[in-house]
Amino acid sequence: MFLALTHDDPRHLGGYRPLARLGSGGMGTVYLARSGGGRVVALKTMHARIASDPVFRTRFRLETEAARVIGPVHGAR
Numbered sequence: 001m002f003l004a005l006t007h008d009d010p011r012h013l014g015g016y017r018p019l020a021r022l023g024s025g026g027m028g029t030v031y032l033a034r035s036g037g038g039r040v041v042a043l044k045t046m047h048a049r050i051a052s053d054p055v056f057r058t059r060f061r062l063e064t065e066a067a068r069v070i071g072p073v074h075g076a077r
Contacts, residue, residue, distance in 0.1 A: 002022065005018060005021060009029075013045065027060065029045050
């Protein structure tokens, strides 16, 4: 289920344009987003209040590395 973007959501994240919210939790928000080239992705962001915490930054990095194991077709690049 997709959730509508709110006025607090970013309009651009790097080279991606958020289309909808997929969910939100204690660590961040996941967006359905589209790249400039048209690729649709799930894009996870970290809440600003924890972004400077080294423990959470390490956890976020480990999640990213785990997603890369799936491969570029169905996972993170």
